[in-house]
Amino acid sequence: MENYLEKLPSFVDEIKSIKETIITNIVLIGQIPSPTFKEKRRAQFFMERLAECQIDECTTDGYRNPIGIIRGTSGAKPPIFVVTHLDTFFTQDTDHNYVVKEDSIIGPGITDNSVGLGVLISLPEIFQKLNLRFESDIVLAGVIQSIGKGNLRGIRHLLKTWSTPIRGAVCIEGVELGRINYYSDGMIRSEVECNISTVNGCEPKFKPNAILVLNEVINRILRLRLPQRPRSRVIFGKIKGGFSHGVIAYEAKLGFEIQSDSDKMVKEIYNDIKDIIAGVSHKYEVELKLKTISSLYASKLRYNHPLVKSAGEVMKELDLKPVSEPCESELSIFLFRKIPAVTLGITRGENYHQQDNRMEIEPMFKGIAQIIGVIMAIDSGVCDEQ
Amino acid sequence: MNSEWLKKYTFHYSEFMDLNLLVEKKRDRKIKISLCLPTLNEEKTIAKEIIIIKSELITRYPLLDEIVVIDSGSTDNTKKIVRAYDIEFYDADDILPNLEKFKGKGENLWKSLYITKGDIIVYLDADIKNIHHRFVYALVGPLLLYDNVKYCKAFYDRPIAIGKGRMRPTGGGRVTELVIRPLFSLFFPELTQIIQPLSGEYAGCRELLESIPFPIGYGVETSMILDIYKEWGLDAIAQVDLEKRVHRNQDTKALGKMSFAILKTFLNRIEKLGILDIKKDTFNEMIQYYLVKDEYHPDLYKIDDLERPPIIEIPEYRKKFNIK
Numbered sequence: 001m002e003n004y005l006e007k008l009p010s011f012v013d014e015i016k017s018i019k020e021t022i023i024t025n026i027v028l029i030g031q032i033p034s035p036t037f038k039e040k041r042r043a044q045f046f047m048e049r050l051a052e053c054q055i056d057e058c059t060t061d062g063y064r065n066p067i068g069i070i071r072g073t074s075g076a077k078p079p080i081f082v083v084t085h086l087d088t089f090f091t092q093d094t095d096h097n098y099v100v101k102e103d104s105i106i107g108p109g110i111t112d113n114s115v116g117l118g119v120l121i122s123l124p125e126i127f128q129k130l131n132l133r134f135e136s137d138i139v140l141a142g143v144i145q146s147i148g149k150g151n152l153r154g155i156r157h158l159l160k161t162w163s164t165p166i167r168g169a170v171c172i173e174g175v176e177l178g179r180i181n182y183y184s185d186g187m188i189r190s191e192v193e194c195n196i197s198t199v200n201g202c203e204p205k206f207k208p209n210a211i212l213v214l215n216e217v218i219n220r221i222l223r224l225r226l227p228q229r230p231r232s233r234v235i236f237g238k239i240k241g242g243f244s245h246g247v248i249a250y251e252a253k254l255g256f257e258i259q260s261d262s263d264k265m266v267k268e269i270y271n272d273i274k275d276i277i278a279g280v281s282h283k284y285e286v287e288l289k290l291k292t293i294s295s296l297y298a299s300k301l302r303y304n305h306p307l308v309k310s311a312g313e314v315m316k317e318l319d320l321k322p323v324s325e326p327c328e329s330e331l332s333i334f335l336f337r338k339i340p341a342v343t344l345g346i347t348r349g350e351n352y353h354q355q356d357n358r359m360e361i362e363p364m365f366k367g368i369a370q371i372i373g374v375i376m377a378i379d380s381g382v383c384d385e386q
Numbered sequence: 387m388n389s390e391w392l393k394k395y396t397f398h399y400s401e402f403m404d405l406n407l408l409v410e411k412k413r414d415r416k417i418k419i420s421l422c423l424p425t426l427n428e429e430k431t432i433a434k435e436i437i438i439i440k441s442e443l444i445t446r447y448p449l450l451d452e453i454v455v456i457d458s459g460s461t462d463n464t465k466k467i468v469r470a471y472d473i474e475f476y477d478a479d480d481i482l483p484n485l486e487k488f489k490g491k492g493e494n495l496w497k498s499l500y501i502t503k504g505d506i507i508v509y510l511d512a513d514i515k516n517i518h519h520r521f522v523y524a525l526v527g528p529l530l531l532y533d534n535v536k537y538c539k540a541f542y543d544r545p546i547a548i549g550k551g552r553m554r555p556t557g558g559g560r561v562t563e564l565v566i567r568p569l570f571s572l573f574f575p576e577l578t579q580i581i582q583p584l585s586g587e588y589a590g591c592r593e594l595l596e597s598i599p600f601p602i603g604y605g606v607e608t609s610m611i612l613d614i615y616k617e618w619g620l621d622a623i624a625q626v627d628l629e630k631r632v633h634r635n636q637d638t639k640a641l642g643k644m645s646f647a648i649l650k651t652f653l654n655r656i657e658k659l660g661i662l663d664i665k666k667d668t669f670n671e672m673i674q675y676y677l678v679k680d681e682y683h684p685d686l687y688k689i690d691d692l693e694r695p696p697i698i699e700i701p702e703y704r705k706k707f708n709i710k
Contacts, residue, residue, distance in 0.1 A: 020471070024441035027434060031516070052446070097515040097632055100434040102463065102470050 004376045005317045011130055011369040012318070018129055022122045022368070023361065025049065026105065029121065030114025031096045036087040036150040040064070043086060046121055046142045053124040055140075063157035068140040070124060072133075072379075079137040080378050081169035081341075082123065082371070083155065083330050084116035085146035089353055106358045111174035111349040115359050117142060119346055119368055120172055126368065134379045136167050143330060151189075151294035155330040159337050168307060168383035169341035170374050171330045174349065174359060177367045178320050181327030181343035182308045183300030184335060185231075186263040188270050189255075192217060192277055193289045194241070196250040208284045210252035211241050217254065217288070220276045224269065230262035232269060261298050261326070296328050299335035306382040307340045307374075314373035318366050340383040344371055392579040395528075395535070395624040399520040402527025402626075405447040411530040418451040419526060420504030424494035425455055428512040429462040435510065435517045436471045442519035449523060454502055455512075456481070456494040476501060482702055488692055491586075492606030496694040499596055500703055506530075507595060511586035515632040525589035528624040536594045536622040537614050539580060540587035542631040559584075565645045566608065569652050573661060574612075576620055583611050584648070587628070594618065596698040603689060604644045605651025612655045639674050639685075646672040647689045654691060 015022070029049070034042040043066040050068035051058045057069040066086075069079070088109035090096070098107030098114075107114075120140055127133075143154035159166075173179070194210040194217075218236060226232045234256055241252025258273070260266045274290060281288040301308055315322050327343050334341035346367035349359040402408060412419065421439060425432060436453060443450045454474045457464060468475040479487050481497040495509055506529055508522050521540070528535045562584050570577040577583065584607050598613040600606055614622060636644075650670075656662045672687040697703045704710075 018445075020437045020441040021445060024438045027438065028518070095632075098434065099430055100437060101429075102433065102467050 004373065004380075005313060008314065008317045008369050008373050011372060012365045014130055015126055015368050016365045018122075018125060019361070019365070021125055022118060022364070023100065023105070025122045026110075026115050026118025027098050027100065029117045030107065030110055031098055033090065033092045033094065033096050034086055034088050035091055036145055036148055038092060039086040039144040042117075043142060043144060046086065046117070049121045050124065050140065055124050061158055062161060063144070063154060065144055065154045065158050066142045067158075068124070070127065070134070070138040070140070072136040072138070074135040077136040077379075078165040078167040079139045080134070080167050080375055081139045081141060081334075081339075082120060082172065082375065083141040083143055083158075083169060084120050084172040085113055085154070085330065086117065086142045086144050087146050087150055088112065088114075089147065094355070103362060104358050104360050106356055108355050108357055110357045110359045111347075111352055112357075113172075113174050115174040115346050115364065116172040119364070119371070122368075126372070130372070132372070132376075134375070136379050138375065146330065149293050152296070152330065152333055155333045159333055159339070166334075166339045168378035169334045169339055170371055170378075171334070171341060171343040172371060173329070173343055173345050175347060175352070176323070176345045176349070177347050177363050177370075178315070178323050179327075179343065179345040180308070180311050180315065180322045180324050181329075181331055182303075182305070182311075182324065182335075182341075183261070183326055184296060184298060184328050184332035185259040185261050185326040186266040186298035187257060187259050187294075187296040187328045188266055188292055189257045189294045190270070190273075191238075191253055191255050191291045191293060193253045193291070194251065195287045195289075196248075197287065207248060207250075208286050210249040210286070213280060213284050213286055213288070214239070214241065214252045214254045216280050216284070217277060220280065221256075221273055224272055226269065227265065230260050230265045232258075232260035232262070232265045234258050234269065234273075255293075259326070259328070261300075263298050266295075266298075296332045297336055299332055301335065301340055301342075305340065307342060307378065310377035310382045311342050311344070311374050314370055314377065317373070318370055320366065320370060340378075342374065344374065346371070387575045387578075389579055391576070391620050395621070396581075396627070397524070397528060397624060398627045399524035399527075399629065402524050402531075403520075405443075405449060405523060408523060408527060408530055409447050409449050412449060415530070417505035418503055419449060419506045419508065420498075420502035421450050421453045421508045421510065421522060422495065422498040422502060423453065423455045423510055423512045424458070424491050424498070425460055425464050425468075425512045426458040427460045427462045427464060429460075429464050429467055430513075431515060431517070432464055432512050433467045433471065435512060435514060436468065436473050438517055439519055439522055440471065440473070443522055449526065450508075451504060452502065454498060456498050456501075458489050458491070458494060474501075482700070484702070485700075488602045490602035490692075491604065492600045493602040493694065495606060496600035496602075496697060499592065499697045500700075500706065505592050506589055507592060508589040509587065514587075516630060521587055521628055521631075522589075524626045524628055525587060528626065529589055529591065532624065534621055535624045536618060537590040537610075538588060538624045538626060539583070539611075540585045540628050540631075541581035541625055542585070542628040561641055561645050561648065565648055566652075569649075573656055574615065577611060577615060579620075580611065580623070580625055582625075583607060585631075587631075590614075594622070596703070597696045599696055600694045601647075601651050602692045602694060604647035608648050608651050609655055609693075612652075612659075616659065642674060643672050643687050643689075646687070650689060650691060
């Protein structure tokens with residue numbers, strides 16, 4: 001372990017020496033639009049790029065997650081997974097042409113998750129450059145249908161159908177460099193939709209307003225007393241509705257997420273919200289539909305799990321300050337299946353989820369060295385015998 | 387009009403996707419290939435062009451031997467960015483310094499012949515927003531795979547960026563359709579088979595490019611096609627569909643200036659060829675009007691008929707390339 005820790009700072013410069021290859025991969029894959037459920041072209045490019053690197057195996061699983069496998073030297077050790085998601089929040093018709101500057105790359109979805117994908121498909125060439133071989137097979141997976149309504153279907157399917165044990169996993173996210181996620185909150189993601197029925201002919205002047213009805217729902221949820229322990233919260237993340245400034249809104253939709261480190265608490269809050277919605281629906285005589293989009297169980301590694309400790313040491317060696325928060329992503333599914341895993345960020349950025357999303361180039365090389373360090377830690381056995 | 391050429395010499399970029407084959411052909415023929423990017427304030431697009439092409443066509447597949455940037459005096463960060471990615475950057479004025487200095491795209495392309503070492507030279511505009519390495523390999527492909535092809539021109543859909551994050555699917559190529567195509571139809575109907583004669587992306591063999599004159603400005607693409615057509619015939623030319631090229635939108639007035647330069651070049655060429663006798667000297671100023679408050683003010687844009695001779699006639703060039 002100590003051996004490779006010492007090598008990590010020198011890896012940074014070695015990785016930087018092939019920066020054109022890495023940046024090209026980030027740009028070429030990121031410029032392919034890939035909204036959730038429409039990741040086919042990106043998946044195809046993912047496969048082509050890995051095939052060009054002549055890695056040992058390049059395939060898709062039954063759910064069309066693209067996968068590349070670099071065979072390990074041992075033949076007996078379980079594989080190590082390196083995964084990131086292929087889908088983005090941006091629609092097909094968004095201009096995905098990126099701008100590359102001297103120190104940064106700008107464009108929609110660059111930090112979530114073009115940089116993660118670009119780095120993932122660059123790993124075979126980076127391993128070659130660093131002359132690295134691993135005992136375990138390295139499975140590079142770009143998973144589809146991850147975000148929003150995708151509900152992590154890609155990773156769920158991949159792990160459900162993977163027939164052999166998995167030694168450990170690294171999940172890659174574009175930002176922020178320094179993050180180390182090793183626990184996931186329980187979560188229910190829902191939408192509540194308000195529809196005011198319209199009748200033919202004249203409409204009553206004082207019919208209920210869908211926006212105000214949802215406002216009432218929000219106010220009542222805000223009045224809920226959420227415990228600090230278990231740590232719990234409700235996030236209102238999306239709202240839309242209405243038609244025109246002077247017309248009473250006859251439809252509106254609210255998207256929210258309940259998060260807690262206790263699955264029981266998530267369920268309790270969900271039931272409270274369900275009651276609130278039923279109450280408001282009754283009071284205003286409107287139709288309110290509550291729909292669950294996705295849910296996750298809380299899961300975690302111990303703070304002193306050897307993988308978490310090793311990842312911390314890797315980051316320390318690279319002068320990175322670890323920041324830990326819960327993360328509801330591919331990580332949740334690994335941890336739920338008792339596979340040791342962490343999520344790491346690659347670089348720094350700004351304007352997340354906006355058209356002019358920006359990532360910094362220079363910190364990325366440390367971010368990649370950090371990922372390689374953690375893969376080496378898993379390969380040295382830190383996840384074994386747990 | 388015989389339109390056989392269109393069928394025979396029109397390709398799609400996907401026909402040249404086997405990059406290993408192209409590299410092998412290049413090795414067999416023992417030739418070098420250079421890419422030249424003429425620039426003027428291209429800080430928004432130049433880095434991406436350099437990185438993608440260097441990574442894919444120098445590092446991954448050694449199809450290109452060099453990339454050179456020839457600049458017309460950018461005042462933005464173009465130079466800094468190019469140098470940051472270890473690419474040769476030349477100020478056009480520093481090449482062949484003993485000659486009188488001019489500014490213009492044609493001037494840069496002409497001078498590139500002096501500083502590049504390739505037997506094939508590829509020219510790409512530096513403002514391509516959706517750059518992909520197909521822009522290079524697809525232009526080189528016909529020159530490597532077909533012995534008679536000496537010059538290859540790109541064509542594509544031209545969606546234009548019309549604002550923050552928004553694209554319009556068509557709208558490019560207006561000067562082609564309003565100026566060049568009518569002129570070709572009038573004087574050289576065979577050349578109308580070239581779908582986008584004004585595209586800024588093309589590749590040519592040195593033996594051909596060094597033997598033709600280069601107008602210093604916008605007219606360079608027009609004159610190149612006319613000269614190659616007259617000297618080597620249409621069968622020396624091929625065209626490749628690159629599918630889509632996204633570029634900055636230019637306003638009508640800018641396109642007017644471009645059209646003026648192209649018309650001038652065209653008229654000069656056909657006069658030289660004895661096709662048309664213009665009895666009167668034409669003027670060198672494009673005059674456009676702007677409304678300022680309630681008055682129209684003229685805006686004069688001067689375009690001289692400057693043209694560089696075939697570079698093979700320049701002693702410095704002959705010396706450098708050992709031409710007796």
